[in-house]
Structure formats: C-alpha cells, structure tokens
Amino acid sequence: MKNNISRRNFIVSSTALTAMAGCMATKSAEKAAAPAQEMSKESGIRVRFLGSGAAGWKPEMAKKNPHFRRQSSVLLENKVLIDFTMCSFDMLPTDCHPEVLFQTHSHGDHYNPKAAVKSGVKRMYVQETWADAAREEVGQAAAELGLPAPEVIALPFGKPVVECGMRFTGVPANHSTSRVTNGVLERTSLYLVEKGASRLLYATDTGGILGDAARMMGIDPHIKESNFSRFAASGSYVHKPQALTAFIMEATDTDLDEDFRIFVHSSVQAVSRIVNMLIKNKRLELPSGQHVYLTHLGLGDKYRGWPSEKIDKELPEPLRAAYDGLELVLG
Ligand SMILES: [Zn+2]
Numbered sequence: 001m002k003n004n005i006s007r008r009n010f011i012v013s014s015t016a017l018t019a020m021a022g023c024m025a026t027k028s029a030e031k032a033a034a035p036a037q038e039m040s041k042e043s044g045i046r047v048r049f050l051g052s053g054a055a056g057w058k059p060e061m062a063k064k065n066p067h068f069r070r071q072s073s074v075l076l077e078n079k080v081l082i083d084f085t086m087c088s089f090d091m092l093p094t095d096c097h098p099e100v101l102f103q104t105h106s107h108g109d110h111y112n113p114k115a116a117v118k119s120g121v122k123r124m125y126v127q128e129t130w131a132d133a134a135r136e137e138v139g140q141a142a143a144e145l146g147l148p149a150p151e152v153i154a155l156p157f158g159k160p161v162v163e164c165g166m167r168f169t170g171v172p173a174n175h176s177t178s179r180v181t182n183g184v185l186e187r188t189s190l191y192l193v194e195k196g197a198s199r200l201l202y203a204t205d206t207g208g209i210l211g212d213a214a215r216m217m218g219i220d221p222h223i224k225e226s227n228f229s230r231f232a233a234s235g236s237y238v239h240k241p242q243a244l245t246a247f248i249m250e251a252t253d254t255d256l257d258e259d260f261r262i263f264v265h266s267s268v269q270a271v272s273r274i275v276n277m278l279i280k281n282k283r284l285e286l287p288s289g290q291h292v293y294l295t296h297l298g299l300g301d302k303y304r305g306w307p308s309e310k311i312d313k314e315l316p317e318p319l320r321a322a323y324d325g326l327e328l329v330l331g
Pocket of ligand 1 (some may be wrong): 054055107109110205296
C-alpha cells in the first residue's frame with residue numbers, strides 16, 4: 001500500500017478488507033452503501049487486559065518490578081481495542097489483528113498515534129470534540145511510519161455504534177485534559193459495551209460516574225419504569241432502566257479520597273461504594289461468581305508492586321485487581 005494513501009481510497013479498501021474479515025463496515029455518511037452491523041445475540045464478552053496500570057508506570061520499570069503494570073488497555077473479542085499505547089504490543093496474542101480502536105481520551109498513557117497506526121486497526125473512534133486533532137496526528141504518524149492510517153471517526157456521547165458484533169456507546173467521564181480543538185475543550189469517554197444480554201461498563205479514567213452517563217446507560221437508580229416517561233421527556237439522553245452485567249473501573253490509588261486527584265480519578269473505596277449502590281438498586285446484576293475488575297492501578301498506594309492475588313485479599317467483595325494478560329469472558 002502507498003504511504004500517502006488518500007482518505008477516500010483507504011475507506012474503500014478498509015471496507016473491502018473488513019467485509020472479507022466478516023466484520024462489516026460501520027454505517028456512516030461516507031459509507032452509506034455499507035449495511036449496518038448487527039449486535040450479536042450471543043451473550044458474553046471476551047476481555048483481555050493488555051495493561052492494568054496508571055500513568056505512573058513507565059516501561060523502563062518493567063525490569064525492576066516483577067509485578068509491573070502496562071498502561072491501561074483492553075482487547076475485546078480479540079478484535080476491538082479500548083486505548084492502546086506502545087507498551088502493550090507484547091500483550092497482543094500472536095494471531096491477533098485488531099480491527100477497531102476506541103479511545104477514552106488523549107492522555108499519553110491511553111493514546112499514542114504511532115501505536116494506533118502500528119496496531120493495524122482500520123477504524124479509530126474518538127469523542128467528537130477532539131476527532132480533528134486525532135485525525136491529523138494519526139495521519140502524521142502514518143506518514144512517518146509508511147503505513148496506512150486508520151479512519152478516525154468522531155463519536156458523540158450517547159450514540160451507539162456496532163463493531164464486530166458489539167454495540168459501543170461513549171458516555172461522559174469525569175476526567176479532564178487541556179486539549180482544545182477548534183476552540184472546544186476535549187470531553188473524555190467511558191464505554192458501555194453490549195453484546196446479547198451482556199452489558200459491560202469500561203470506566204477509566206474517571207472520578208466516579210457522572211449523572212449524565214448513568215442516565216445514558218439506564219443505571220440511574222431513581223429513574224424507574226414507572227416514572228421513565230417523565231425523565232425521557234426532559235431530554236434524549238435518558239435510557240430506560242437497565243442493569244449492567246459486568247463492570248471494569250479504574251482505581252488509581254487506595255488513599256485518593258484525601259487527594260485532589262479524586263476530582264478526576266477514583267479510589268478503591270469510591271469504586272466499592274459505587275458497586276454496592278448499583279447492586280443494591282439492581283443496576284448491576286453480576287452473573288454468579290463474577291467479579292468487578294479494577295484497572296488503572298496506581299503507584300502511589302500501598303499496593304505498589306504487589307501481585308494481584310495479594311491485592312485481592314485486601315479488596316472488598318466483589319472487587320478483584322486485574323493484571324496484564326488476564327483474560328476472561330464477562331457475562
Ligand atoms: Zn490514565
């Protein structure tokens with residue numbers, strides 16, 4: 001493929017490639033001819049943690065710490081990445097060629113234009129507020145590497161898109177970056193991932209869960225079937241009450257509650273409170289024996305360098321610490 005492949009040409013070729021791979025292209029204005037993808041009716045989402053650490057973990061620490069954590073990244077169904085940086089390449093299974101990348105935000109421990117290009121994904125979704133910037137950066141990285149650039153797609157909050165049998169909805173995170181594109185400050189995303197009856201929330205980076213996000217996902221406990229129409233009438237972002245079945249959330253530190261970072265990150269205690277509240281209100285219904293997984297684990301806490309099994313002994317139920325390479329099917 002030529003280095004400076006035009007966007008139009010690439011869209012045509014990526015459509016052909018994805019069709020060959022059995023993962024049909026997304027419906028968009030530019031690809032009106034492509035059929036809309038359908039969400040798989042089969043429940044269960046295969047999740048592989050390619051990284052479970054926060055920004056403090058640097059690649060050079062890998063040699064010194066046997067319980068090193070790469071920067072946070074997950075691979076879903078062997079096809080879709082959420083966040084990806086250079087340090088997670090070695091965690092991709094050898095036969096794996098991811099097709100799509102969803103970005104939560106543009107901080108360097110989650111987003112790297114060269115890693116996005118080198119991953120070989122065909123499409124990359126970013127929140128609409130910074131899509132133009134990402135398109136430019138990814139294009140530049142592709143030119144430098146002599147590789148094709150993925151198509152960068154602007155994703156508004158609350159608008160689902162189906163990729164590889166899963167339905168992804170970006171919802172607002174409580175996090176912030178200083179990136180301004182076309183005069184607009186970046187908004188950061190969490191992702192609701194649905195497949196069959198499975199509803200997984202991947203929540204990093206974020207300080208708690210915003211009310212708007214809870215409404216978009218149908219997990220705001222005070223919106224019930226009985227009063228739904230009243231809330232729905234007030235705005236398009238309210239979804240009918242529906243429980244999550246799987247939950248991965250950041251816990252950047254243990255003692256964050258007295259640290260200013262609690263504005264934009266979550267502590268273990270904060271995750272525990274959110275999980276208990278959701279379970280009590282039937283907005284999180286975990287299949288029996290399934291845990292809530294913590295990721296984006298930080299360096300500043302007492303768990304630094306501990307193996308996940310040792311951290312798990314200290315965590316309240318149903319929390320468990322993810323680790324790099326952990327693979328499971330979440331129902
Ligand atoms: Zn981060």
